Amino acid sequence: MLIGVPAETDPAETRVAASPETVKKFIALGAEVAVEQGAGLKAGFVDADYxxxxxxLxxxxxxLGADLVLKVRRPAAQELAHMKSGALVIATMDPYGHQDAIEAMARAGVSTFAMELMPRITRAQVMDVLSSQANLAGYRAVIDxxxxxxxxxxxxxxxxxxxxxxxxxVMGVGVAGLQAIATGRRLGAIVTATDVRPATKEQVESLGAKFVAVEDDEFKQAETAGGYAKEMSDAYKAKQAALVASHIAKQDIVVTTALIPGRPAPKLISADMVKSMRAGSVIxxxxxxxxxxxxxxRAGETVTTExxxxxxxxxxxxxxxATASSxxxxxxxAFAETLIDKANKALAVNWDDELVKATCLTRGGAVVHPNFQPK
Known part of the structure; x- marks a missing residue:
């Protein structure tokens, strides 16, 4: 059982999919671990640590030619060429809107697992990459x-x-938003926050911040069973935008965190709202x-307006x-461990496991996840 940890090919990606700590744990399970030279340098893990x-090394x-490949981001086409048919690949796959990339992984014959599709159940809390990474993103946003x-x-x-x-x-009170609120409060700011989900009001107030939202009947129904925000009606968006526009003009720092799975990020701050803010304010x-x-x-930039x-x-x-990689x-x-037979020290995927079913994108040369079947 060979586990491979390649360096990320995206020049903007600084994280690595395994730390020296998890390498030790994999080896204790009977695996051999192969780490690409320099894979952890941007995250502060030198080759000697591995x-x-x-x-x-x-x-x-x-x-990439290992039995189980661990990555941060979805494998690129040039990486798939080095993977063997039947290998398992675990990463954040960013599957929405990237059907061609998913089908390319299927054609390569690899079995892929998208960590961001992990169900939010008690058993999988320790595997929740969205929460672990969003928590840090909310903190860093306030520091920035x-x-x-x-x-x-x-x-x-x-x-x-x-x-x-x-x-x-703070606009959007998920994991990132709550951490942004907490960090802002620790730094001594006067914090307000908004979200379309009614359950977040109590969470915001428990952190010592003030909740800002149009609390009508639609607002009271604005949460999915999975705890995500629903897409709101145009009428509600207009009312919320008017409230936010008057509030945002008085703010010094605004942090936006709103995302809806499978859709582009909702536009919450218009150019006119930005114009209403004071010079020196930050979004x-x-x-x-x-x-x-x-x-x-603009992604990857800091824009200064007129x-x-x-x-x-x-x-x-x-x-x-470093923290994000750890x-x-x-x-x-935590997820890969469930795919390993501890007694035989070999990969043994239970394809009927609810975690496997929820996260498996491709297997046996086909796209198997119901949400991403070719049309």
Missing amino acids: QAAGAR VSAADA GAAEYGRAMPMMMTPAGTVPAARLF VDIAVERGGNCELA NGVKIVGYSSVTRLA LYARNLY
């Missing part, structure tokens, strides 16, 4: 916002006068890789590579 944990082709703001966050009373506390507004758009919640956000508002569009989680690696280990 060797000390018992891993073998190999080329990219050798790591504070750095760009150029003023102090907490209220300070000095002999020279009083420095007012910064006003932080940090966590959802920028999905099109962004802010109309003017009226002096900064819009940060950097990936928050890749800027915390948590992601533990998520992957």
